Amino acid sequence: MYLAKVIGSAVVPQKIPSLNGKKLMLVEPITAGGETALGAQKVAVDAVGAGGGEIVIVAQGTSARQYFQEPNQGIDEVIVGIVDSLNCD
Amino acid sequence: MYLAKVIGSAVVPQKIPSLNGKKLMLVEPITAGGETALGAQKVAVDAVGAGGGEIVIVAQGTSARQYFQEPNQGIDEVIVGIVDSLNCD
Amino acid sequence: MYLAKVIGSAVVPQKIPSLNGKKLMLVEPITAGGETALGAQKVAVDAVGAGGGEIVIVAQGTSARQYFQEPNQGIDEVIVGIVDSLNCD
Amino acid sequence: MYLAKVIGSAVVPQKIPSLNGKKLMLVEPITAGGETALGAQKVAVDAVGAGGGEIVIVAQGTSARQYFQEPNQGIDEVIVGIVDSLNCD
Amino acid sequence: MYLAKVIGSAVVPQKIPSLNGKKLMLVEPITAGGETALGAQKVAVDAVGAGGGEIVIVAQGTSARQYFQEPNQGIDEVIVGIVDSLNCD
Numbered sequence: 001m002y003l004a005k006v007i008g009s010a011v012v013p014q015k016i017p018s019l020n021g022k023k024l025m026l027v028e029p030i031t032a033g034g035e036t037a038l039g040a041q042k043v044a045v046d047a048v049g050a051g052g053g054e055i056v057i058v059a060q061g062t063s064a065r066q067y068f069q070e071p072n073q074g075i076d077e078v079i080v081g082i083v084d085s086l087n088c089d
Numbered sequence: 090m091y092l093a094k095v096i097g098s099a100v101v102p103q104k105i106p107s108l109n110g111k112k113l114m115l116v117e118p119i120t121a122g123g124e125t126a127l128g129a130q131k132v133a134v135d136a137v138g139a140g141g142g143e144i145v146i147v148a149q150g151t152s153a154r155q156y157f158q159e160p161n162q163g164i165d166e167v168i169v170g171i172v173d174s175l176n177c178d
Numbered sequence: 179m180y181l182a183k184v185i186g187s188a189v190v191p192q193k194i195p196s197l198n199g200k201k202l203m204l205v206e207p208i209t210a211g212g213e214t215a216l217g218a219q220k221v222a223v224d225a226v227g228a229g230g231g232e233i234v235i236v237a238q239g240t241s242a243r244q245y246f247q248e249p250n251q252g253i254d255e256v257i258v259g260i261v262d263s264l265n266c267d
Numbered sequence: 268m269y270l271a272k273v274i275g276s277a278v279v280p281q282k283i284p285s286l287n288g289k290k291l292m293l294v295e296p297i298t299a300g301g302e303t304a305l306g307a308q309k310v311a312v313d314a315v316g317a318g319g320g321e322i323v324i325v326a327q328g329t330s331a332r333q334y335f336q337e338p339n340q341g342i343d344e345v346i347v348g349i350v351d352s353l354n355c356d
Numbered sequence: 357m358y359l360a361k362v363i364g365s366a367v368v369p370q371k372i373p374s375l376n377g378k379k380l381m382l383v384e385p386i387t388a389g390g391e392t393a394l395g396a397q398k399v400a401v402d403a404v405g406a407g408g409g410e411i412v413i414v415a416q417g418t419s420a421r422q423y424f425q426e427p428n429q430g431i432d433e434v435i436v437g438i439v440d441s442l443n444c445d
Contacts, residue, residue, distance in 0.1 A: 001291075001310040001344055003277075007121065008177035010092075012146060014137050015170030016156055024090075024146070026121050026175060029307050032275065032293050037307030040118055040126030043090040043146045047341075048281050052178035057279060057291070057310045063332040063343040065152040067283055074136075074169035076152040077090055080341035081282030086293060088275035089319035096210065097266035099181075101235060103226050104259030105245055113235070115210050115264060129207055129215030132179040132235045141267035154241045163225075163258035165241040166179055186388065186444035188359075190413060192404050193437030194423055202357075202413070204388050204442060218385055218393030221357040221413045230445035243419040252403075252436035254419040255357055268380075268399040268433055270366075296396050299363065299382050304396030314430075315370050324368060324380070324399045330421040330432040334372055347430035348371030353382060355364035356408035 001057040004029050018071035044077035055083040090146045093118050095139050107160035133166035144172040179235045182207050196249035222255035233261040268324040271296050285338035311344035322350040357413040360385050374427035400433035411439040
């Protein structure tokens, strides 16, 4: 899973049916120190009620998609947790 | 899913059968601000009627492929939505 | 799927059985403009009779592997189409 | 699998149920020489009792997720081994 | 699949059971010209008796894992062939 910051949301009226009713959030990959990490911003489906500015963990691929009941096609990035704190050694 | 801009289409007469009848679009990964993002241009199968210049969201891997009925081999990038707007915090 | 140029082939006598009889091509990821794209050269199994110098589209992962009947283990990149032309807006 | 150093842990009270009870570790991809490698830090589920500062190997995707019994959705990076030594030629 | 050079092996006494008895090799992604390619060194399970210094092809993900009988969790990179020669156009 990767660390990311929620930086907004995407309004996507024309989409495949399995994305209907899903919150499509804009996320920016970050490092544990909070800096922007290598890699473009992504669109991830929210599964935990994440809001703007929150630090989250995002899962990818089949592991992410399978959180949602069928139909779940077209989902390959899901926000699966909201980070409270990071304990760095 | 990643954000991308549709920059054209690919004419691919010689292809595996499961790609027959599919619209093969050229997409360029972009950031939420609209700049070209890290990562090469890709070929994605259109699932929502996306046209040139439109901002779209692209799903990858099995999650993408499974949008299409079998035979759907060889499909690992699918345009699953056309972005109307991005609300950035 | 990504765009690539076929730049050669790989002779791999010692390999897992499911790769026997498969044409292992050397491909270089390229942009729509034909320049070398970010990302290393890859080895992809040919499924459409692609030859040296041709511009192709390559699928990855399970979506690629499933084009071949079992046994198809160890196959995660497949040339699934030969590009005739790219229409860029 | 990639090499990584455990650099801490993530406290994620609000998460999808399948992550409950899982140790969420912060890992930094490294080279065989121990330098930080290309690629952002990640969050990986521990499967072998890895602690801070240890060098580990991390598996990704479905291969990683399937180590855990269902429900295992949302898991796409797992620490699957603690490195004792690396024999470099 | 990607090209790599075997640069050593990893001694990983504490690991998940499905990795027991598997040869864990250190591989460095290379270009067809033999230079180090973009991307960190990886740990790959050997399936063809590859030794130090040899040029190999590595498969990733489910396609790689499925070469091994169950239990095969935690395996997402497998050496599936030893390159004899590369014919570059």
